[in-house]
Amino acid sequence: MIRQIEKYADKLYADGSALPGRTALLAQDDCLLTWGAEELFSLGRAIIERLNVVSLVLAQPALPFMELLLQRVAEAETQLVPLDTETRTFLHDIPLVRKSDFSHADPQHLVELLGQRKGILVEGVGILATGSVTVEQAYINYSSVYHAVYVKTLFDLLCAAPPSETELQLLQPLWAQLEQPIASRVADLYQGELAEKSQILAAMQQAGLRTVELKLVDSFFGNLSCGQGDQLYISQTGASLDDLAGCIDLVPNDNSSTAGITASSELIAHRAILAETGAATILHGHPKFSVILSLLCDETACGITDCWKDCAKVRYLGPVPVVAGEVGAGGIAKKVPPVIAQQGIAVVYGHGVFAIGQQDYRQPLEAMIALENWCREEYLRRLKLRCPQMNLQETL
Amino acid sequence: MKGWHGRLLNIDLTTGRSWPEALSADLLQNYLGGRGLGVRLLRDFYQLDPFDPEMPLVFAVGPLCGTAAPTAARLSVVSRSPLTGTIYDCSAGGRFAWRLKAAGFDALKIVGRSSAPVALGITPQGGEFLPADQLWGRRITETVQALETKGSVAAIGPAGENRVLYANIMMGEGNSVGRGGLGAVMGAKNLKALVVDGQLKTSIVDQQRFTEARQDVIRLFKASPVIYGDLGIANYGTPALVDLMAQRRMAPTENFRKTVFADADQYSGPAIRKAFQPKNHGCYGCPIQCKKSLQDGTPLPEYETVNHFGALNGINDLRSIVNSNNLCNQLGMDTISAAASISAWGEARGRFPRAEEIGALLQEIAARQGDGDQLAEGAKRLTQKLGKPQLSMSVKGLELPAYDPRGAYGMALAYATSNRGGCHLRAYPISHEILRKPVATDRFDFAGKARIVKIAEDCNASIDSLVACKFSFFGASLEEYAELLSAATGVEYSPQALKTIGERIYLTERYYNQQLGFSCQDDLLPERFFTEAGSSGDGIEVPPIDRSRFEAELQKYYRIRGLDSQGRFIQADFLEQQP
Numbered sequence: 001m002i003r004q005i006e007k008y009a010d011k012l013y014a015d016g017s018a019l020p021g022r023t024a025l026l027a028q029d030d031c032l033l034t035w036g037a038e039e040l041f042s043l044g045r046a047i048i049e050r051l052n053v054v055s056l057v058l059a060q061p062a063l064p065f066m067e068l069l070l071q072r073v074a075e076a077e078t079q080l081v082p083l084d085t086e087t088r089t090f091l092h093d094i095p096l097v098r099k100s101d102f103s104h105a106d107p108q109h110l111v112e113l114l115g116q117r118k119g120i121l122v123e124g125v126g127i128l129a130t131g132s133v134t135v136e137q138a139y140i141n142y143s144s145v146y147h148a149v150y151v152k153t154l155f156d157l158l159c160a161a162p163p164s165e166t167e168l169q170l171l172q173p174l175w176a177q178l179e180q181p182i183a184s185r186v187a188d189l190y191q192g193e194l195a196e197k198s199q200i201l202a203a204m205q206q207a208g209l210r211t212v213e214l215k216l217v218d219s220f221f222g223n224l225s226c227g228q229g230d231q232l233y234i235s236q237t238g239a240s241l242d243d244l245a246g247c248i249d250l251v252p253n254d255n256s257s258t259a260g261i262t263a264s265s266e267l268i269a270h271r272a273i274l275a276e277t278g279a280a281t282i283l284h285g286h287p288k289f290s291v292i293l294s295l296l297c298d299e300t301a302c303g304i305t306d307c308w309k310d311c312a313k314v315r316y317l318g319p320v321p322v323v324a325g326e327v328g329a330g331g332i333a334k335k336v337p338p339v340i341a342q343q344g345i346a347v348v349y350g351h352g353v354f355a356i357g358q359q360d361y362r363q364p365l366e367a368m369i370a371l372e373n374w375c376r377e378e379y380l381r382r383l384k385l386r387c388p389q390m391n392l393q394e395t396l
Numbered sequence: 397m398k399g400w401h402g403r404l405l406n407i408d409l410t411t412g413r414s415w416p417e418a419l420s421a422d423l424l425q426n427y428l429g430g431r432g433l434g435v436r437l438l439r440d441f442y443q444l445d446p447f448d449p450e451m452p453l454v455f456a457v458g459p460l461c462g463t464a465a466p467t468a469a470r471l472s473v474v475s476r477s478p479l480t481g482t483i484y485d486c487s488a489g490g491r492f493a494w495r496l497k498a499a500g501f502d503a504l505k506i507v508g509r510s511s512a513p514v515a516l517g518i519t520p521q522g523g524e525f526l527p528a529d530q531l532w533g534r535r536i537t538e539t540v541q542a543l544e545t546k547g548s549v550a551a552i553g554p555a556g557e558n559r560v561l562y563a564n565i566m567m568g569e570g571n572s573v574g575r576g577g578l579g580a581v582m583g584a585k586n587l588k589a590l591v592v593d594g595q596l597k598t599s600i601v602d603q604q605r606f607t608e609a610r611q612d613v614i615r616l617f618k619a620s621p622v623i624y625g626d627l628g629i630a631n632y633g634t635p636a637l638v639d640l641m642a643q644r645r646m647a648p649t650e651n652f653r654k655t656v657f658a659d660a661d662q663y664s665g666p667a668i669r670k671a672f673q674p675k676n677h678g679c680y681g682c683p684i685q686c687k688k689s690l691q692d693g694t695p696l697p698e699y700e701t702v703n704h705f706g707a708l709n710g711i712n713d714l715r716s717i718v719n720s721n722n723l724c725n726q727l728g729m730d731t732i733s734a735a736a737s738i739s740a741w742g743e744a745r746g747r748f749p750r751a752e753e754i755g756a757l758l759q760e761i762a763a764r765q766g767d768g769d770q771l772a773e774g775a776k777r778l779t780q781k782l783g784k785p786q787l788s789m790s791v792k793g794l795e796l797p798a799y800d801p802r803g804a805y806g807m808a809l810a811y812a813t814s815n816r817g818g819c820h821l822r823a824y825p826i827s828h829e830i831l832r833k834p835v836a837t838d839r840f841d842f843a844g845k846a847r848i849v850k851i852a853e854d855c856n857a858s859i860d861s862l863v864a865c866k867f868s869f870f871g872a873s874l875e876e877y878a879e880l881l882s883a884a885t886g887v888e889y890s891p892q893a894l895k896t897i898g899e900r901i902y903l904t905e906r907y908y909n910q911q912l913g914f915s916c917q918d919d920l921l922p923e924r925f926f927t928e929a930g931s932s933g934d935g936i937e938v939p940p941i942d943r944s945r946f947e948a949e950l951q952k953y954y955r956i957r958g959l960d961s962q963g964r965f966i967q968a969d970f971l972e973q974q975p
Contacts, residue, residue, distance in 0.1 A: 092612060
C-alpha cells in the first residue's frame, strides 16, 4: 500500500493538479499510513478513521481555483454543480464547505459530507476525496473534482461576471502556462500502418503515455483504439493512459468473444467511428480548454435544458464539429461518427475530444494538440474581449 | 411511514394461523429490510436446527421494492442453512417480491410444520392455507401453473420436498432463491408454495428527488461496459463472463484440478446467442434485463451454471448444459451445488460423468434415489463419506462457484470470510479484480485486500437489505442508492450510514455463526488451492496460493473487523448492544 501511496502522490505532482507541501495522502490497511504535508495529518486522520474507506487525499489545487470559486459563489451556496459531463455523471454535485462551517479539531461536518460524496471542496484545505477500494480511487476522485473546478471556474470567467483585476492576477500562473502552446511532440511516435500485434500494443502505449505527458488529459482519463481487419484493440475501462501495458483488450467485430467486456465504456463509439470513417486509430481525451469552449453556446431560447445530451445541433470550434451525447451506451456513438470525418476530429459537448488517424497515432494526437492550442488561444481572445480595460499581456 | 409498510405477516403452519404484526420504524430504519431484517428477526431462533419446525423461514422485501428504483424488485429469504449450518440469506428477483410488497407486507415469518402439504395464499387480508396434497411431488412449472391465477408464485420442487440439502425455492418466472438449501427448510415445513397478490402502492416522500436519483443511476448504467456495453450482461447475460474467465485462466475445470477448459467457447455468451437466439427478460421493472431465455420462455443458464455443468465436469455439450439447468429449475435445486457435488463425486471415483448421464443423476438427486441420495447431501458430506474430504471444493460446506481463487486473491480471501460459506457475492471482488469496477486491483496481490473485502461485505449486506441487485453496482454506487432511499423514505441515509448498517448485519451473522460453533478453522479454503497450481499459459502464471500470505491477510481482516486473532468477538455482549 505504501507503493500505491507513493505512486499516486507522484502523479498528483506530475499532472500539476496538487500543490506540493499542501498535499497529504492517507490510507488504511490494518493500520493507518500517511504521506505528505504533516500539518494535514491530524485532520486527515480524524476524517478517515470515522469513514469506512480505504484512502483519502487532501490537497490544495496547484492553481488558485478554490479562491476564485469561493469569491464568486454566494455565501449560502453549499455545492458546486459540475459543468463537464464526465464529473457530473460520476460525482453529481460537489459539496462546498466554508472555513466557518467546520473545525480542524472536530471535522464531523466534513466526515458527514465525505460519507455522502466521493469528493468535497473545503475552504483553506482544498479538495478532499476518498476511495473505498484503492488509493488510486481517491486520486481519481480528486482529479475529477479538480477537473470540474477548473472547467467551472474558467467557464464562469467567460460567461458569468467578468473577471476582476485581482482574479486575473491570481490566475497569473495559468496565463503563463497558456502562453506556451502545447508542443507538437509526435515525430518520435510510431509512423505508418500498424500491422503486427506487438507493434499495435507498443504504439497504443506510446500514444497514451504521450497524451498524459502533454497534459492533454487530467490524471490519465481517456481511451484509444486501433482497428485491425475484423477486430479492434482498445484500452480497458479505467485504464491509465500512461500505463497501458496489460490493459488493452482485443475485441472481434463480430462479437464472437465477449472477453472484451472489460473494454472501455466508449467501445460502442469507437466501433461506430471506425465503421463510419474507415480510420485505423482513435484517440479520446478530455483536454480542458476544448471542453470549456464546447460549453459555449449563443442560443439562449432553444428550450433545451440538458444540452449535453439533448442538443441535436452540430456547432463548431473553428472548423471542428461539436455534438452532444451521453457516455457509453448514450448518444456519443450516434452523434460523433457522422461528423468526425470532416476534420478527423470532433468534440463532445462538455465531455472531450475524439480524433482519428488513417494509419497511426501521430495524426489524431497532432489534431488534438492543435485543437487544444486553438481553444486556449480562443479562450484568451474571448477573455480579453470581456475585459477591454485590462491588458492581459501586462498581467502575464 | 413511507417506503415501508411497517407490517409483518406471521404464519404458523402447525396451528394454521396467520396474523399481522407491526414492525417499528426504528427496527426498519436500522435493518432496512431483506437480509438485514431477516437476520434481525432470527435473533431468538438462530440456534435451532434448520429442520426444527420452529425455525423461521423469513421472506423480506426492502424499502425500495414497489418503487421505480432500478433492480429493487427483489427479496431475501432468510433462515439457517441445512447445507452449511450457518445463518443464511438468499436474494431473488422476479415478480414475487413486488407482489408481496403490494400485498402490504415488508416480511413474512413462517414457522411450524403443516401436518399435510400446504400452499399459502398471501393477500392484504392475510394468509390463506390452501391444501397442496395434489401438488406434492410436482415439478416447478406444474406447481406454478396450478397457482398462478391467484398471483405470483414461489414454490419448491421434489428436491425441496425430499430435503436435498441444496434445494431451491423457485420463483414463478424462473428466478431462484438459489443457494444454501432454503428449499429444504420449506419442504421440512410441508410448505409447497406461496402465492401472493396485492395492488397496494409503495408511497414515496419526495418524487422529484427520487426521479433525479433514478436518472443518475440509469446514466451510470449506460456508462458501464459491464452492464450496457456491446459485450455486457444486458446483451449476453452473465455467460458474457465465460470468455473472460477463460482468458484470465480462472475458470474452474474438472473439480478445480485445472483452471482452463479448452471447449469453453461451446457455451460462451456468443455461442448461446448463436444456438438459441434468446430473448431478453428479467426481474420486474429491471432496466438491465440480464436474463436470457428460449423463445418459449424457458430460462437459459447463467455463467455459474454453464461453467459448472460444463468445464467443472469436463462437458462441452451446450444442449446438455441447458437441459441440466432446466432440470435443476424444474426439480428445484441449486445448479452450482448440484454440479459441484457431481464433479467431486466424479473425481472421487476417477471418472467425471458423461453429458448424457447428468440428467438421470439430477433426477436421482431430487428423488434421493441411488447415487443421488449421497449426492443430495452436498460435496462436503459426500466426500467425507467416500473417505476423500479433500475433494470437496467448498467453504463452510457451500460449494464454490465459478471463479477459481488462484486467479483472484481477493476472491480467495472473500470465500474464506463469507458468512454463508463459499460464495462470490458477499464481497464480490470479481468486480474490481476482473471487471475493473469501480477501479481495477491487482488480482495476484493480497495487498490491501483485507480492508477492501471488509468494506465490500458491509456494502453488500446493505445492498441485500435494500434489496437491490449487485449488478447495479457495476455502474452505480451506494451514493445513488442512498439518495433513492432517502427520497423514498424521507429518512436521510448516506453511503456511510448504509455501510454502518451493513457492518451491523455482517457482524450479527458472524456472531450467530460463532455461537453455532464456527471458528477461524472454518475460514479456510480447500487444501488444493495452496498446493496445486492452476493452468498457466498465454503468459499468465497461476501458481498455488501462498498460504502464509493468505493467513497474514486473514489476520489483517480479523483486526480490521475488530475480532481477535482466532476471528472471535472480543465483546461477549455484542448482540445485546445492537438495536
